[in-house]
Amino acid sequence: MRDTGFGAIYWTVRIAPHLVIFAALLTLWEVAVAQGWITSIMIPRPSKIGAAIANLYVIKGTIWEHFFITLGEAVFGFLIGAVVAILLALFSSLSERFERYVSPYAVVLNVTPGIALTPLIIAWFGYGMGSKIALAAVICFFPIFVNTLTGLRQMDPDREELFRSLGASNRQVFFKARVPAALPLMFAGMKIGLTTALIGAVVAEFAQATAGVGVLMARASFALDMAGSLAALLSMTLMGLLLFYGMELLDDRVVFWRREARMSAVSRARAKAWKARRGQRDEKNNMGGETK
């Protein structure tokens, strides 16, 4: 997108009211607590929260270690859960029998609140990162499994017929038609799964852990340090946003045909590559002609 100078004005006009409202809300909140309309034990002043954030991130910098531990737990758990879920969904979509005999267990796993397994998983995998990764993997499994399976099933019969009539092999139908058709839903499932994985990691940290943002938050709130606790919570929000937009970016890259702009960009790039290839071939052909 080219910046015509227009964009900047547009964004100022759009964003300024939001900022004004946000600032007004914060001021109101600050005044309300300072005047004692709201008890500061329950809801600390925004300036205190700001100070706590500055303390966590800059002055003491205690958050970083915990931040990356929790992020790592969530991402690892997600990867394990997603790989298992996608493999199982692939097998289920390929073999009806496999699906018939596996799906009852998947349903049972789905209706069990995965969080209920927290104490067991901690007893099994210990107080370290292992148990957090395991819980994250268990609770992010299901949305990914269901979405991938639904996506792989919802193939347009006309499209399959077209592929068949053009002589596509089974493998081609699967990889060129069925998988691309499933990708949007799969990504929707993975977006949900990633957020759930973060919840899993954090809950396991609440239950029993030595490090992580969850521990930091639980410690702060049990010390009635509400500002510190909120600062830790906001770090989790940041983490959630990071994970979500990361996934969104990946979604945008992989499922490029869903968005107009990306679609035309990819088409342009492919057309260019094709032209370059054709140009090379033509050159070769021409040279061939000259030698004759």
Next chain:
Amino acid sequence: MTPEGARLKWRRRGNHAAIFLGLMALWQTGSWTGFLDPLFFPAPLDILASFWRIYVTQGNIWYHLYVSLGLVLAGFTMGSILGVGLGAVVGMNATVRRFLQPYVIVLEATPRIAVAPLLIAALGFGPQSKIAIIMLVCFFAPFINTLSGVLNVNRDRMELMRSLGASKMQVLRKLVLPDAIPVIMAGERLAMTSALSGVLVAEFIQRDQGIGALILTYTRNLNMASAFACILTLTAIGFLIFKGMEMVDHHVAYWKNEAGLKRMTEKRARAFAARRGGLAHA
């Protein structure tokens, strides 16, 4: 169903049962021979014995179930009503929506359950903080879904209704809500599931009573068989909730399924006929 189909169905059920029993037998022998660590995999017979004990001989689970499910019900009702109400208000008003959007995005990215320790510290130990946690967890899915349901209303139909002189209230009641109900119900289903998780987390942190505290106590004592029995109880509850919500969904969004549509059409035809009959009498 043809007799063949019925036979096939029963044969499949038989296969399922056989596989399940086979797995259990394997598990049981594995435990007997010491192949499987009872810490990880308590023997199926031990789990059955635990079921018997916590439900019948000791009967201690009933109280905890009663406490937890009461909290779930209270929190879910309040949270989802709030969610649907606010969602409808925000969805109908473009300005409110525009200014709330950034906050909604930020709140959506926050793992909601993570607010639990904060709420407990703010509201103190006791049922009120647990209910607050469940409310918070239950609020979001219905809120977001109602919002998107209201926003995705069919513009052409809305224009048609407006041009035929329908009031705002009529548009809401006859077009927006019916169109949004399937999506709202999907949100309620999600909320109900997360309510169960919410109560568990609240009870893990605040370990006084309830099914979550019970599971925690059993695992602390390494009584894995009883912990499994509690978790399987939760599975059953989860299943009942799932089926129950499905039934409610079928009933409320009756036009989405054949049987419901037929039932409602017949009912309306009867009511219409009765009214016409009454008119004829007059």
